[in-house]
Structure formats: structure tokens, C-alpha cells
Amino acid sequence: MNTPNPAGNAIVAEQLVKHFGDVKAVDGLDLTVPFGTVFGLLGPNGAGKTTTVRILTTLLRPDSGRATVAGIDVVKHPDEVRRVMGLTGQYSAIDEYLTGLENLSMVGRLYHLPHGYVKERSAELLERFSLADAADRPVRTYSGGMRRRLDLSASLIGRPSILFLDEPTTGLDPRSRQQMWEVISDLVADGTTVLLTTQYLEEADQLAEKIVVIDRGHVIAQGTSDELKTQVGGDRLEVVIHSGSNLDDASTALRALADGDVSLDAVTRRITAPVSGGSTILVEAVRALDVAGVSLDDISLRRPTLDDVFLSLTGHAAEEVAADSAKPTRGRGRARKGAE
């Protein structure tokens, strides 16, 4: 395929805007992804991740702003962009009546690749993704994890230098997710530039070198996972209150020790407070809670996770929002006209 200029950036977006009716799905988004990196686009449902990916992969035209992939303008030369990139969407975009092999060879032929190459490459990918045994079975007999791997294989058939993965592990069981992670890590070792969207903070933490956090259509923070955690600062004191004790008493006691806002989850009876002062704070916390007459199930001190980053940046937890804007009124694969 086309060899991109290694000096430039793989993906650049400048002030992208996309509305759906009154909803601003993408609202002045900027993005720069260097070649050869794994870039995580992190945010809750409705943050604009999918819309951004759809613009970058030529499936949607932005209302305004500019974007290039491998230096090629996505609005002016969509066909050339399609030649250098691969896309694996949120839902497996494969034909379930065709076999795994037929799916790959169809996509290879539509990439306009030579017949012999498509044959060889399909066999290689099926082998690599542990699908060789299922190659001649219709896809409708595949498990969810197998479908995702086949979908990913289809995106890789033309050896794209830039790969877009839109929530590649959403809906997968933990084992399949682990497998996907391994596959993605291999790709990166291979030099492919990957833009990955996810609502799983753990996933971004594990795979992406650089993370951009977006909310309501624009970037609210970016950096490496460590940088983001440092940005939030300090440690986290996490306390689980015994069911016999009063949650409000406990949070009042902890608020006095915290550096910032204390968050409280009434269901799990968990209180999280940003703190500093290392292990001595643990002792102080236990003493304060004891004075308040609160008994504990658990208490711990930890480094901030990306969840904490999200909470401190947006004022709400990632998963909370995900649950609120629970999507699909329109069935699989057609969330495109929704807010995201």
C-alpha cells in the first residue's frame, strides 16, 4: 500500500464540528496522532468518539473543520484515505451468511488487491487470529469474540498503515477481551498506527501510549496515562462503610482530611477522597472515622486510576454517563444518527 511520509502525523484533526439536528456530537475537536503510536480516544457514550472516527474514516462529512489521514484530506480525497486505512467498527461489519474465508476474500477483492495475494493473506490472518478451523463455517455460527477477530482481520487484509478501532472490545467477555488486547499489541509492535476508542479506562491504560479524553464533543485532557494521573494529583483514599454505619457521618469525617471533593457511592457504600500525605493519612482517617462512630468494611490508599481522572475532569464518572445515555433505540449498527 501507499507508504506514508514517516515525518508527518498519521492523523490530524483541526476544529472538527458535526451536528445532528440540535445535538453537537463533535464540537471543535483537535487531534494529532504521530505515526507508529497507539492513540486512545477515551470518553463515555455520547462523548463524540464514534462520530469522530466516522469523520476520520470518510463515512461522515464534518460540518466544518479539517482532517487528514496519512496527510490526505478526508473530505477532498476520501478514496485515497480508504486505501491506506482500515476500520473495525463498534459492531461486526461482516456478512454472517458467508464463511470467514469468503468474508476476507470479498473485502480483499474490494480493496482491489491481486487475487493470489488475497488468498495468501486471508489464510495467514485466519491462522494468526485462531480462526483457521472455522474458516469454512458461516459466520453466523461464530461466537462474539470470533466475529470481532474476523472483523479485525478484514480490516487488516490490505495491511493498512493506519487502523481505526471503534470500541473493539465492547460486549466481549473478559477472555475474548484479553485476546483482542494481545492482537492489538502485536499490531503496534508491527508499526501500525492505531486510533482506538474505548469507554473502558482499563483498556486505554493498557493499550494506548497517549490518551485523549473527550466529553461533549471536545477534548478535555490529553497526555500519557501517567501524565493524566499526575494531572489529577495525589493519592486516593477509598473506604467502604459497614452497612450498620451512617454514610453521611463518614463522608463528613473524611471531607476534613481530603484535598478536594469527596465522592460517594451509596449503592456500594464506597467513599473516595483525594488525599496527600502518604500512609499517615490512613491512620488519621481510621482515627477520624472511629471518632465519628463509623465502622469499616475496607480501607485502602491507591494511585489515581483513569476513572478518577475522568471524575475530576468532568465532574461525573465515566460509567455513570454511559449508563444514562444508554444507546440504542435503533438496533445494532445504526447508532450513527444518534448523538455519538
Place this chain on the structure above:
Amino acid sequence: MATTPAPEQMKRPMFGWLLHDGFVVTQRNLIATTRVPEVLFFSLVQPVIFVLLFAYVFGGAIPIPGADPAAGAAAYREYLMPGIFGQTVAFASAASTVGLAEDMQKGIIDRFRSLPMAASAVLFGRTASDVLRQVLVLAVLSVTGLIVGWRIHNGFIDAVCAYLLLLLFAYAVSWIGCWIGLHMPNTETANTAGLVWLFPLTFLSNAFVPLTGMPPVVQTIAEWNPVSAVVLACRELFGNPTGYISDAWPQQHPIAYTVGSCGLLILIFATLAVRKYRQSA
């Protein structure tokens, strides 16, 4: 990770790729058909049931003007078969509507749109495969017709022309079906919307009853309905009873009108559908 070296994409003129990609999509649709034989089976059963119902329930009650009264129900069956052919191929468009809606809902259209393929190949492949399926449907129907007493009287060439006209008509309505399918939010809606317009289209025609019994306004609509033209053309080409032929131009020149109206429909709806496909996002 891979050992196969990165390939060069092949070079071909744009039109060559449209044919190539259209062929790939057609092949994919036809393979999918063979994987769900139930769907194909029931799409064959339905017109056969129509033949039997019309031939044996309505047959004796509908006199065919100009046919020998002594022939009675037998004449109606000869009259009926081209009507059933016309109605059945019209329903090919519903397959296009549902097929496209399903591909959109499952995200396959997104996959196609992210590939450097000729965009309209998805639509050309869809209409081509839906028409090719009609070849099988027409074969099964013809055999059914022969069993109930329908015959081809005018020789091989005329019969081939009749079948080609039917396929041309199927191709035209298949493009209308595509255009409808691209507007569908999901397959459930497509299942209904793909069918509703076909009932007035096929019944406001000479497919099952002669035009003579219709009120004037309805008769005029039926005279200009392309279904009436293709059905009348088939009756003439097969040598079956034609019933009453009015003075309206499409009735006097059914073959020319079929070719002309189908050409116009293809031009209009292929343009609309391709434009909608490129925009839809």
C-alpha cells in the same frame, strides 16, 4: 506479524472497477441466498400459491373478452400466467429493499463505504443479484404454468423476448426497491414499506382481470401502468389470450412502452439511489 509483503493495489479504469466490484457484491449476495435456502423456497412458494388460487378460485368467474367462451377457465389460466409473471417479478423489488436495509442495519454498508471500492457497486450488485434470482423464480413458475394448462404458442424467440422483458421490468423495480431501502431505519420497516406499494402497482393493472370492468379513472391508470404493458407484451409474445386492448398508446405498443418506461425508471431511480447512497451517513 505478517509474512506476506504489502501489495500494490491493482490499476484499472473507473468503469472497470465498477463492473469488478459490482460482480463481487453480486456474488456475495447470491452466496448468501444459497446459505438461507428457506427464504428462496418461500419466495418460490408464494407465486405458485397465487397461480393455484387464481386459476382454480377466480378462473371460472372471470370471462376473457375475445376468448372462446367454451374454453372458460382454461382460457383464464392462459390469460393469468403472464399476469402472475409480471406480479412476481415486481415483488423482486421488495427483496432489494429488505436486503439493503439489512446490510445497513448490520453495518456491512459501513464496511463497504470504508473500502476503496466503487461506491455504486453495492447497488449494482444488489439489483443484479435480485434480478438473477428472478430467473429461477420464472423457471419454477413456468413449470407450474405448464402443469395448469398454460402454453407458449409463438415459438422460442418470442418467448425469450417475453422473459427478457420481464427481467428488464424486474431490474427497473429493483432500483425503486433500492431507493426505498436506503431510506429505511431498520429491516422491520423495510419489510412493510418494501411491499405496500406493490399491491396497488400490480392490482391496478390487467394482470388478473381485463381492463373492461374497471371504472374509467382506474382504467386509465391501469392502461399506463408499466405492469399492464409488460403483462400484455408477454401475452402477445407467448400467444396467450390478451383480453380487451384499449386505444391507449401503451396498450397499442406494449413492448415499446415496457422498454421505454423501464429505461426511464432505471435512469431516475438509479440516479436517486446512488445519490442517496453517497450521502447516507
